[in-house]
Amino acid sequence: MPGVVAIIIVLLVFPVIAIMGSVTIAAALGWALHRDAEDRNEGSELIDVNY
Secondary structure: OHHHHHHHHHHHHHHHHHHHHHHHHHHHHHHHHHHHHHHHOOOOOOHHHOO
């Protein structure tokens, strides 16, 4: 019986942990790529028309 409870808890918790980990990785990657793009294109007149 304790094994069944442990499996149910793992099945409920693991998807949440996996999704939150993916969200964290995506946010960090997006921030890093945005910063890199700003650094590479600093001084360009096209940046003003992007917003």
